[in-house]
Amino acid sequence: MSTIKDIAKHAGVSVATVSYVLNNNRYVSPEKKERVLAAIRELNYAPNAAARGLRARESRTIGLIVSDISNPFYPDLAKGCEDEAQKHGYAVHMINTNDQPERMRQAAAQAREGKIDGLIVTSALEADRELLQSLRERGFPLVLAHRRLEGLDADLVESDNFEGGLMAARHMLRMGHRRIAFMSGVAGSPTSKLREEGYRQAMKEAGIDVPPEWTLSGEAKYTASYERMLGYADMPPDERPTAVINMSDVGAMGVLDAAADRGLRVPEDVAVMGFDDLFLAAFRSVRLTTVRIPRYELGRRATELLLERLSEASRDARHVVLPVELIVRGTCGGEQA
Structure with missing residues (x-):
């Protein structure tokens, strides 16, 4: 057919x-x-x-799909989306998937029913490819933000995740660490994959082989990261990692708490770094070294591209990569003034 x-x-x-x-x-x-x-x-x-009839009428509403609304990463992204949408007379309908395919299918159904005029998807996984591709084949406006899907013909806005992983590992190396662990995120997340690739590149440049136990998944969540760190803390001192890079600041909090519960000093016994630069990373009681992800700009630029797509559907797909920034605080030593 x-x-x-x-x-x-x-x-x-x-x-x-x-x-x-x-x-x-x-x-x-x-x-x-x-x-x-x-x-x-x-x-x-x-x-x-x-x-x-998919595009026969306008709702003046766009959909924003996120994977976990309880994650502090998403409010800034959502605000960037909403601010840009409101400037053009659009409302934003947020859909929380918890990385469950069924919730993504529900969002696609709303698109087919004409309840939303376009979609910004921040939580795309490989399992969602066929569904999102079917929307594109119908000419439905779609923008990927934060997570990419290689080969999908859609606009994309992402941060420079490979560079983020590279700069995180290089900073740990500059601080004298050789046993550096990387706690990855959600299974199948392209963002996690790119950051880990950057980390591995830096380790390769330093001539360091990465054993499997140094790249466990913390799921970018507190509890899983806490448990992984307990495992590291219980290793013999001459074998355990002296530095841990976590996929997210939320996960890094779990690492910090597990280190404290095992009596390890930060950064003297173990250095810790996250990703995102959430508001809590700068707390005086935390002072987390992290890679800043431009969350507001991710949302704003994704919305900008979606609105352009609504008015110029035939243009080629665009790929925007936003720069990231290393923010050095106390959990790695060498804190900036």
């Missing part, structure tokens, strides 16, 4: 152009329109009524 993507390929036009012809809701040049109609006839395409 032919799809709208097949029609676009056969006619040599974009999926969006096919959608315009089917819905008759935007101007398409006579030459392109005829190519699309010819392809429809040749492939015996029968457009689905629901798909035909």
